[in-house]
Amino acid sequence: MYDSFKAICLTHHNASVEVREKFALSEKETQDFLLYLKDIFELNEALVVSTCNRTEIYYHSERELNEAILQALVAFKGDSSLAKYIKSFQIFEGIPAIEHLFEVSLGLNSQILGDIQIINQVKKAYQYSADLQLAGAFLHRLLHSIFFTNKRIAQETSFRDGAASIAYAAVELLQSIQMLWENPQILVLGLGEIGTDVCKNLQGKFNNVKICNRTTEKAEILAQETGFAVAPFADIWQEIQNADVVISSVAVPNFIHKACFTSKEILKQKYFIDLSVPRSVSLDLEEIAGFLVYDIDHLEQKTQETLQRRQAEIPAVRAIMQEAINEFLDWSKEMEISPVIQKIKNALEQIRKEELSKYSKKISEQEAELLDKITGNLMQKILKFPVLQLKAACKRGEADTLIDVLSELFDLEKAKLVQK
Secondary structure (H helix, E strand, C coil): CHHHHEEEEECCCCCCCCHHHHHHHCCHHHHHHHHHHHHHHHHEEEEEEECEEEEEEEEEECCCCHHHHHHHHHHHCCCCCHHHHHHHHHEEHHHHHHHHHHHHHHHHCCCCCCHHHHHHHHHHHHHHHHHHHCCCHHHHHHHHHHHHHHHHHHHCCCCCCCCCCHHHHHHHHHHCHHHCCCCCCEEECCHHHHHHHHHHHHHCCCCCEEEEEEEEHHHHHHHHCCCCEEECHHHHHHHHHHEEEEEEECCCCEEEEEEHHCCCCCCEECCCCECCCCCCCHHHHHHCCCCCEEECCCCCCCCCHHHHHHHHHHHHHHHHHHHHHHHHHHHHHHHHHHHHHHHHHHHHHHHHHHHHHHHHHCHHHHHHHHHHHHHHHHHHHHHHHHHHHHHHHHHHHCCHHHHHHHHHHHHHHCCCCCCC
């Protein structure tokens, strides 16, 4: 069963932000692409995770669809020139695909080690799949195993101690350049998940902060929580002009660019921290004297103690993860032999009912009920040992041989397992 699980991945490990942003999917696009996969390939189980650092497609199918899905992604994006970047994607199958999804979800594969945002992003991706009936028994079990493992890691290790998300890294960067101003005027533009997290991380560190969002109601709610001021979206360009630091996470490519300032007199230094993929701040801003742009590829870990502590916890995290993966693989193997077990049960049940029917007219109703109960319990006891032996053999990778023996013993049709 698990050999049919596959992952198609584009991440910060194998692609620059310029390539990643070409394949980035918004929440709406993620859901639409899932439906696209469902309709074109008739998939029953699929998961799409798209964040600032990755676009990954997971699916469970006995068919080999990797190349076809990548071509479908290019077609979905509506730009045939993207085909040349297909080679940037990594392919994982079977256990490596399962391990990769665990590592991604737990923050082991994040640009910032232990990033706590990714687990929420995976949960959201899982919800999309579930809502679209693209999460079957395999994905349900796998994702819940991951969520339980994440909880164990938070409770049993120090891997999540300290703050080191992308949003926190942006605030750490801001603190490192704070010496340029006594009280910098900060504008947070865009209040999605990352923008909201930035605001929460700014609390207690900076007080001259304005937040701006296309949906004013969302900005006002966050302003009440953080104590920051709301900048009307209608005044956005004036607010950008006035700010010392602009932290942007809007989902509009090159929303802020050099031409926005050509008619204005620039008299002060200004920093732009771009947390968007695709990037919302154009690098041509740096052609203006005093302007400096940082994107997510520039954000490095600012809290070395946190990083070192998390690195020290990696062996413990991986031990917990491996335990969970082993349990999941055992479940997957047992799911493969469940049809055989059911055949044995059906064969015995048929024999039991045939024998009971021979005596049903010779005994009272009460005696028939008692006999039905006794023979039912007897059948369960007879089944217990071969089922336990079959599960044990499955864990050892020896189930095929035992299935042949049991099939002959119980006169079953020979059941061949998928090769592990």
